[in-house]
Structure formats: structure tokens, C-alpha cells
Amino acid sequence: MTPTRPRIAAMLLPALLVVIGLFGLGMFEVLQQSVGLGVPVPRESTGPTLSYYAAVLGDREIHASLGLTLWVACISTALSVVCGVGLALGLRHGRRAKRGVHTLLQAPLALPHLVVALATITVFAQSGLLARAAFALGLIDAPAGFPVLVNDSAGIGIILSYAFKEMPFIALVATTLLARRGDGHDEVARTLGASPWQRFRHVTWPFLAPGVGAAGLMIFAYVFSAFETPFLLGQPYPAMLPVVAQQRFMSVDLADRPAAMACALILTAIAAVVVRLYLAAAGPAAGRERPVLF
Amino acid sequence: MPAIRAAAPRVLALVAVATCALIPVGTVLVGSVASRWYWPAVIPAEWTLRAWNYVVSGSGGIGGALLTSSGLALVVAALAVALAVPAARVLALHTFRGKRVVLFALLLPMLAPPLAAAMGLHAVFLKAGLADSFTGVVLVHLIPAVPYATLVLTGTFSGFDPDWEAQARTLGASPWSVWTRITLPAIAPGVALAGILAFVVSWSQYVLTLLVGGGRVLTLPLVLVAFQRGGDEAVAAALSIVFVAPVLLLFALTAPLFEDA
Numbered sequence: 001m002t003p004t005r006p007r008i009a010a011m012l013l014p015a016l017l018v019v020i021g022l023f024g025l026g027m028f029e030v031l032q033q034s035v036g037l038g039v040p041v042p043r044e045s046t047g048p049t050l051s052y053y054a055a056v057l058g059d060r061e062i063h064a065s066l067g068l069t070l071w072v073a074c075i076s077t078a079l080s081v082v083c084g085v086g087l088a089l090g091l092r093h094g095r096r097a098k099r100g101v102h103t104l105l106q107a108p109l110a111l112p113h114l115v116v117a118l119a120t121i122t123v124f125a126q127s128g129l130l131a132r133a134a135f136a137l138g139l140i141d142a143p144a145g146f147p148v149l150v151n152d153s154a155g156i157g158i159i160l161s162y163a164f165k166e167m168p169f170i171a172l173v174a175t176t177l178l179a180r181r182g183d184g185h186d187e188v189a190r191t192l193g194a195s196p197w198q199r200f201r202h203v204t205w206p207f208l209a210p211g212v213g214a215a216g217l218m219i220f221a222y223v224f225s226a227f228e229t230p231f232l233l234g235q236p237y238p239a240m241l242p243v244v245a246q247q248r249f250m251s252v253d254l255a256d257r258p259a260a261m262a263c264a265l266i267l268t269a270i271a272a273v274v275v276r277l278y279l280a281a282a283g284p285a286a287g288r289e290r291p292v293l294f
Numbered sequence: 295m296p297a298i299r300a301a302a303p304r305v306l307a308l309v310a311v312a313t314c315a316l317i318p319v320g321t322v323l324v325g326s327v328a329s330r331w332y333w334p335a336v337i338p339a340e341w342t343l344r345a346w347n348y349v350v351s352g353s354g355g356i357g358g359a360l361l362t363s364s365g366l367a368l369v370v371a372a373l374a375v376a377l378a379v380p381a382a383r384v385l386a387l388h389t390f391r392g393k394r395v396v397l398f399a400l401l402l403p404m405l406a407p408p409l410a411a412a413m414g415l416h417a418v419f420l421k422a423g424l425a426d427s428f429t430g431v432v433l434v435h436l437i438p439a440v441p442y443a444t445l446v447l448t449g450t451f452s453g454f455d456p457d458w459e460a461q462a463r464t465l466g467a468s469p470w471s472v473w474t475r476i477t478l479p480a481i482a483p484g485v486a487l488a489g490i491l492a493f494v495v496s497w498s499q500y501v502l503t504l505l506v507g508g509g510r511v512l513t514l515p516l517v518l519v520a521f522q523r524g525g526d527e528a529v530a531a532a533l534s535i536v537f538v539a540p541v542l543l544l545f546a547l548t549a550p551l552f553e554d555a
Contacts, residue, residue, distance in 0.1 A: 008390050015381035018440045019399045022433060026411030029418050038417075090306060104312060110545040111318065112498040114515055115534045118522060119318030122325060127333045129321060135334040143333055164318075218405050225406040227501040232519070242409050246501065249413050264410035271406035278405065279398055286397060 027268065034261035040254045052258040053266075062263065064238035072155040072230070072240060073223040076162035077216050083163065084170025085212060089204070091171070092178055102175075105168040113165065117232040120161045124149040150233055155240070157233035166219045173215045174208055181207060210281065217278040225271045241267050319538075325531035345528035349536060355517055356533065362428070363514040367496040369432055374439040374492035375447075375485055382447030387456065404441035411437060412505040419506060426508035434506040435496040442495055443488035450484025490544050497541065 003011070033039050035048040056062050091101055108116070123129045131146035140146055150157035185207070189199045230240035239247065245267060248260035279286050325331070326345050328338035349356055385396070403411070412434050416425055424430035458480065462472045478485075500515040509516075514537050522530040 003384075003388065005390070008384050008388060011380035011384045012396060014377040015440050015444050016396065016399065018377060018436045019403055022415065023399075023403055023408060023411045023437050025418055026408070026414035029414030030410050031414075033414070033417065087310070106545060107319075107542070110494070110541050111538060112515070112541065114498070114500055114518065115322065115538050116318055118530065118534055119321055122321045123317060129336070132334050132336045136336055221405040222407070225409060227407065227409055231501075232522075242407075242501075245409065245413070246505070249505070261410075261413065264413055268406070268410040272402055275402050275405050276398065279394065279401065286401070 027265075030261045030265050030268075033258055034265050036258055039258050041257065052262045056259050056262045056266070059259075061238060062241075062244065065241050065244045068155055068238050069224060069241040072158050072162075073220050076159050076166065076223045077220045079159065079163040080166035080170050080219055081212060081216050083167045085174050085205075085208060087167065087171040088174035088178060089200070091175065102172075105172055108165055108168045109172075111165070113161070113226065113228045114232070116165055117161050117229050120157055120164075120233060121150055124157060124160060126150075151235055153235055155230070155234060158230050158240070161229050161233055162219075162223050166223075169219070170212060170215055174212055177208055177211050178204075211285075214278055214282040214285070217274055217281055221271050221274040221278065224274065225267055322531045322534045322538075326528055326535060328528060328531075342528075345526075345532040348529055349532045354521070354529075355512055359512045359514045359517040360536070362512060363497060366428070366431060366435065366511075366513060367493045370435045370439050370496035371489045371493040373432070374436060374443040375489045377436070377440055378443035378447050378488060379481075379485070382444050383451050383454075385444070385448045386451030386454070400441040400444055403437045404445070407501070408434075408437045409501060409505075412502045416506050416508070425506065426510040428511055431503055431507045431511045431513075434502045435499055437502075438499075439492040439495045442491045446488040446491055447481065447484050450481050450488075454480055487548055490548055494541050494544065497537075 029038075034052055035050065036043055036052060037048055121128065125131070126143040126146045126148060128146075128150070131140065131143055134140045134146060148156075149160070185203050186199055189203045194202070225242055227242040227246060230243050231246070234240055234243060238244075241263065245260055245264040248256045248263060251257075251260070324338065327341050327343065329340040329342040329344065331338040348354065352358075352360070381396075384390070385393070402408075415430075415434055419425040419427075419430045419433075424433070454477075458476050459472050462476050467475070498515065499513070500519065503511060503513050503516060507513075507516075514533065518530060518533045518537055521533060
């Protein structure tokens, strides 16, 4: 019994009221304010203007911020993919420990980013646990001797924090894929005399790439637009794009508002493109996989 | 020897996973009972329950924040599941034109935190009298929570056979008893998991609450960051544990549901 189109629409409506209605309402207001309509500041003309976009796109702080955001998103994603796949391959044959490992892998997934960021400070700050360990071993003689890894200019603290959170996610995706396929192909390649690297390069990786690639796009979209981690572990200048948008939105000077909105809209547009790419990469699996907390 | 060499990467990976999972929790636990833990002490010089006494007494807005956070997450979870059930059923059991658009609309706020939409909604809510209110924050939390609930339940419904309902109807069951005796029991694990995920999504929000609640709706993460920024790291550490404990507990309890759903 196939329901009629109106019935399908009616069943989708409650959820769509939230994800299209509320989300769309917010984005429409952002769009309006970013072109100077309905902003809480007096303006000379009353029509829409692209001057705020021109200002944002010509702003050196925004350039630096966009560069940092792309850098952090790319490196975090790459690090999570490399370490996550490595972890999955390392754990591939541990049958007995499988359940325990799965539970351990889920732990970082469940930890809120906020808490992971705070723990990153405790471990990696210049007076943090690692620095103290280095002092105890006689490697440094003052906190200043330890490299700046938190609130640093290259976003290393942010990257470490994200890699810790997302590496298990990639490992879970890769483990599931590997388990579904079994060891047959690998065995055949081994019998034919392929080296471990050849087996990985020509047998395992081509098989993992689509699923792991889609998962990597999910991580990229998240890192590109999330606020908490760069807020706690970043520098005030240049900050990552979501932090800049929020800083300008919260600014006491209401004249900053349209620029904040333009910035937020650019951010969302880039994230939307990445999510669209994910949808294409994941194909029919999109939305079928178990959603994971980031 | 070959056996040892084969086991080495596995052991290494296991140790790496264990350390990585335990370090954040461990440092936070120690930090919450440490007193005057200054450079270069690796282990705190003194131990104290001051931070825990402070947290348990509920002062500094902690008691209120705990209530707000739990109330908020419960309301968001209940609403998200109720809104998600019909949509998930359609997404799992039928193909229709525009399905990819619906999927995209669900995935966007789930994968990319809806920071921009929250900024716009604050302005809209100002006009509607919902800004800086509990209701406003519930609405903005629903934006990421509904997609999570919908996608979990879509998975559940894809293993559901509507013929069971048809058989019950043929036997004369009313729509209500079909729902309570056939549909609901069949999707119960998915409903529980969707509710828990929506709860955790709301519980962990920081920036959406800050933007739409305008600092008036104080939840646990907001108070936690305030203590961290205010320099009381022991209280921040104790609060982190209070913040993380229910999340880890819920995940531990529902690990079997994850396998099923």
C-alpha cells in the first residue's frame, strides 16, 4: 500500500518544519541582514546592498581566518583518516578483543567537544602535563621551553583535539567496511606475492576509499563550521571563521552586525557545498549509516 | 617470532586506543580533586574535595544550570522523537520525488553546526518575544536534534514490515491498538536510541544556547566555560565530570541498542 503524495508530505511535515522551516527562517534573516535589510543600525539608503560582502571579502582578518579554517579542516581530516585507517588495520584480526575495542572507540565519540578541548589544554599547554613530564625528564627547564601547542597561531591545539575525536569515527567506519568484506582478497594478493604495502595500496585502500572518503567529508564539514573547539583552543587573531562570525555578532558595536551575517552566510554556503559532496560520495548509503555524534 | 611480530601492531593499536580514551577522563578526574597543582608538579601537591563540595552545594548557578540542562534536553528529546517518527517511516519505506532534497535538509544542520541560522533566529525571536527564553532555546536545539532522531529511526523503519500492521487491521484492530501493539513495540529500540541521541545533542550544545539564550538561559556547558575562563580549574574539572557522566552512562547502557538499531 503506497501512500499518496499528500500523505507523504503530511508525514514529512513535522520534521521539515524544523529543518527547513526554522533553519530556513534563521538563514533568511541572515541573508536579509547581510545585504543591509532590517539591521539594527541606521543606513543612508533603504535598498539592499552588497557592500558588506565586499567589505568582508576585502578584510585581511577574514582572509587570514579563512586560510586558518581551511588549513585546520584539511589537516584534521587528513590526520583522522590516516590514523583512523591505520588503527582499523591494526585492530583487524583481534577477534577476542573486538567488543572491548569497539566500546573504547565509542568513548571519544561520545565525549562532548567542550570537554575534549579542556582536556587538551590540561595535557598540551605550556605548563600542562606533557611540559611537566618534559621538565621531569630534564628536557626543558621552564614552561617557555615547551612548544606552544594550545592557543597557537597554526591551530595545532585545535587539530589535536579534532583528530582525537574523529580518528575513532574513521576507525569505526573502516572496521565495519573491512568486517563486511572479509580477508579473501587480501589472502589472494598475498598468495600472488604482493607485499604488505602493495596489498594496502592496490587491494585494501581502493575498497575503503569511497566509504572513508565520505566520512572524511563529514569531518571536514563539521570542523569547518564548529565553534566550541576553536573558541577554547584558538588565538583571538586570526581566529577560525565560526569564531569570527560569533565575535562580530556579539560585538557591542551594532554596526558590525551585517558583516557578521555576511561572514556566517559564506561559512554556511561552503559547508553546504561540502555536505552536498558528501551526499554524492555516499550515494544510496547517505542517511542509511548510523549517525555518529561529532 | 612471527606470531609476536604479527601481534605487535594489534597490541600497539590497543594501547593507543586505551591511552587516548583514558587520558582526557583521567586528567579531568585528577584535576577535580587537586589543590595548588602548580608547575612543575606532575602529581598535585595536595588533594581536596573543595570543588566537589562546591558543585554538590549547587552554588554559583550550578544547581540552576543542572536543572535547566536536564529539562531542556528532556523536552528536546521528546519533541525530536515525536517529530521524527512519521518522517523516518516515509524515508525508510517509500521513494518519492524530492527525497534527496529532504535528505540534504536533514544532513546540513547535522553535519555543519547551524551557527548562522541561530544568529538569524535570535533576531527573529526578538520580534516574536522568544529571544533569551527557554522556548527559544528548545526550538534552536531541535534543528540539530531532529535530523539525528530522524536518521536513527529511518534505520529502524527500514527493518520494519508494514504487512504486520495490515494483518492486525484485517483481524479488526483499531488504529490505536495497531500503533500500541504492533508498530511501537517493533520500533521501540530505535525510539529509545533516537531519544538518547537527541538528549545528548541538546545536552552538549554550547554556542546555540549562548546565541539564542543570550546568556539568560544558563545551561551546564555555559557555566562550565565560565568557571574555566574565570580560572577555577578544579570546579571546571568537577563540572566537566558532571557534564560527561550522563552522556557516557547513556552510551554504555545503550551499546546493545546500537548493535540492533
